Amino acid sequence: MAERNPGCDLDLAWVENSYINLPSVQRRAATLTSSRTVKKQWQAAWLLRAITCTDLTTLGGDDTDGNVVRLCGKAAQPLRHDISASLGDWTKELTVAAVCVYPSRVPAAVAAARKADNKYGVAAVATGFPSGQYPLSTRLEEIKFAVASGATEIDVVINRTLALLNKWEELYAEVQAMREACGDAHMKVILGVGELGSLTTVYRASLVSMMAGADFIKTSTGKEGVNATLPIGLVMCRAIRNYHERTGFRVGFKPAGGIRTAKDSLAWLVLIKEELGNEWLNRDLFRLGASSLLTDIERQLFHHVTGRYAAAHELPMP
Incomplete structure (x- = not known):
C-alpha cells in the first residue's frame, strides 16, 4: 500500500475560503467523456485495470455468510478461465482490490480471503x-469490532449534519477519532455527497476529512438519491490534488454508487489519469465501489475475445 496520509492541523481559513464554480465544473466534466475514447486492445487493458481497482460489494439486508463466500470466490477469480487464457496467462492472477461487507460478515470474508x-x-x-x-x-x-474481526480497510461515513452546519472543528475531531479507532486498517471516509447540498460543501468536507487523516475519500454510501457523478468526482479529485500540493501526502479516491457499466469505469479512469496522474491509477490510491460492474466488464472482455456478447447465464455472479 502507498504511504498513509497522517493528516495535518485543521486549516479553517483554507476550508472556509474555498468555493466551487458549478458551470466550470460541469464544462470540465463534460470533456472527460465527449473527447476521450479508448478502443480495442487498449480498452481491454483499461478494463483489466478497472477490475484490479474494484471493491466488490454486497450490502444487502439479506446477506449471509454463504453469499459473502461466493462473492469472495468471484473476487479471487474475477474472469472465466477461458477468457483469462485468451487474454494472457498473467490475467489468471488478477483479483479485485477488496471485498466490502457489513461488519457482521467480516469473519466469513476474512476466512475466504485467507484461502485465496x-x-x-x-x-x-x-x-x-x-x-x-x-x-x-x-x-x-x-x-x-470490524478491525478485531480482521477487516483491513474500514469505510466510515461522516455525520452529514456537521458538514451542512459548517461545524468543521467537530467533523475534524470525529474523523480523527475514527482514524485512531481504525489502527492499522486503512480508512476510507464516505462523504454522502448526495446529502451535502452543494459542491462547495463537498470540497470543504473533502479537505477536512483529509486533514483529519483519511486514507481515501469516497463519494457515497450508494443509498443516497445522488451518488457518484463525474462533476462531484472532479471536485473531490481537485481537493485531493490541492491537498497533495500543500502537504505532500497522497490521498486515495473512491467513487461508489451507480457505477454499473464498463463504460462508466472507463470514464472514472480517464478522470483519475487527467486530474491526478498515473500515480493514482492503482488499487493503492483508486477504488471503484460496485456490485454489478464486474459482470459488465467481464461481458465486454468476452466480446473482445470472442467477437460476440455473452448471455447473462454465461457470466454468473454469486
Missing part, C-alpha cells in the same frame, strides 16, 4: 452506515 492467500483486502462499512446518525461512541465501537 489474501490477494485482496477485506473492507467493512462502519460508523452507523449509511446515515451516520448514531452517537460517536457507538460508531467507534463498530470500527473496533
